[in-house]
Amino acid sequence: MKFFDVIIIGAGGAGLMCAIEAGRRGRQVALLDHGAKVGAKIFISGGGRCNFTNLDAGPGNYVSQNPHFCKSALSRYKPSDFIQMVRDHRIPFHEKKLGQLFCDRSAADIVEMLVSECEKAGARFLLNCHVQKVEKPGAFQIQTSQGDLSCGSLVVATGGLSIPKVGATDLGYRVARQFGLQIVEPSPALDGFRFNEKDLKRFGDLTGVSVECQVTCNGVSFRENVLFTHAGLSGPAALQASLYWHPGMPVELDFLPTFGPQALEKWFRKKKEKGVKSEVKTVLGELLSKRLAEKLCELDLPAHAHLASLPDKKIGDFCGHLQSFTLTPASTMGYGKAEVTRGGVDTDELSSKTLECKRLPGLYFIGEVVDVTGWLGGFNFQWAWSSGWAAGQVV
Ligand SMILES: Cc1cc2nc3c(=O)[nH]c(=O)nc-3n(C[C@H](O)[C@H](O)[C@H](O)COP(=O)(O)OP(=O)(O)OC[C@H]3O[C@@H](n4cnc5c(N)ncnc54)[C@H](O)[C@@H]3O)c2cc1C
Incomplete structure (x- = not known):
């Protein structure tokens, strides 16, 4: 020996x-x-x-x-x-x-x-x-x-x-x-999130869309890119957040973290006051990618909603959703993807x-x-x- x-x-x-x-x-x-x-x-x-x-x-x-x-x-x-x-x-x-x-x-x-x-x-x-x-x-x-x-x-x-x-x-x-x-x-950790069935249907067509986002999980927030994949959320902010996730926990996405509280609502209202006639998705498309803007409007607003006809209360609610969009992942992606x-x-x-x-x-x-x-x-x-x-x- x-x-x-x-x-x-x-x-x-x-x-x-x-x-x-x-x-x-x-x-x-x-x-x-x-x-x-x-x-x-x-x-x-x-x-x-x-x-x-x-x-x-x-x-x-x-x-x-x-x-x-x-x-x-x-x-x-x-x-x-x-x-x-x-x-x-x-x-x-x-x-x-x-x-x-x-x-x-x-x-x-x-x-x-x-x-x-x-x-x-x-x-x-x-x-x-x-x-x-x-x-x-x-x-x-x-x-x-x-x-x-x-x-x-x-x-x-x-x-x-x-x-x-x-x-x-x-x-x-x-x-x-x-x-x-x-x-x-x-x-597994630093592996991102797998959508639950409902979210897979809602977001499956966003594959490839990347957005700078603030992701919050279990009280800890990361502001970096999030990437929509065919199965869930990847990209640095989602990977980081997955380190803090436990089964059943919600994950919150702020799609417009550069706007402080109320600032996004003010931005939309100003556009409305100026008489902007466009659909909300077109206006939101100035801030987010077209595909993501369309999806977020589709989930929250009537089809072809125009900013001019959207009540202020609805604008406020919509902005709230854009800045604290909550979903509950089915799981993280697993050891095959985990760093x-x-x-x-x-x-x-x-x-x-x-x-x-x-x-x-x-x-x-x-x-x-x-x-x-x-x-x-x-x-x-x-x-x-x-x-x-x-x-x-x-x-
Ligand atoms: C794809 C990927 C990318 C990463 N990129 C980064 C990065 O850029 N920066 C960063 O900080 N971290 C990164 N990490 C994490 C980082 O690689 C690990 O945290 C780090 O390597 C851990 O070092 P370790 O020595 O503890 O374990 P390891 O590097 O995993 O080494 C363990 C060793 O033990 C050996 N071993 C295992 N089982 C047995 C056995 N039964 N008998 C004998 N030998 C065995 C393995 O062959 C291996 O060589 C990444 C991880 C992955 C998977």
């Missing part, structure tokens, strides 16, 4: 970062993955350009049963620390919007950087390596398709369940359960400083497998780097 100081299961962002830090400390590290290559999700992230961090990442950008848990790791390994590594490797990058940093060339730059740092730190890669059993008679023993291994510190960095075709499995949750740890029920998995190993089980299990010293959980889930926009990688770094200091 081969012994390592540290075995990390999962060579994604969190596992790679942990291997670098532990290796730099002189620990003998094996980084094991069932895939043929490391960082599979990094390659496909950010549309192939990897949104590797967010300049503004802070605890408020994460969802967890314990919103304070992520504070320690995020404050000790910051976006600026990762950016420094990216600069040291002369990887060109840019801010796309809202603090989101992307590679100019390709996500492969980030994987190459992490692999070369792992190699410098002496970490050993075991790829195509399938874990069959994990036990702890004394040291941890791991039965794998490449033989039996043992270690003093076992780090589980197997990620979440989203996008099964790039290698997601539930091994991390199984290991946690095996050792009696609590799991916050995992569910992340919400839930995971209960943070009550872990030290927020080291990510070590309180009840089982030597066992660590880092990255997405933990019940810490970030917004869209580089926050999930920052959690992977920060939590991997934190464990890497002590394993």
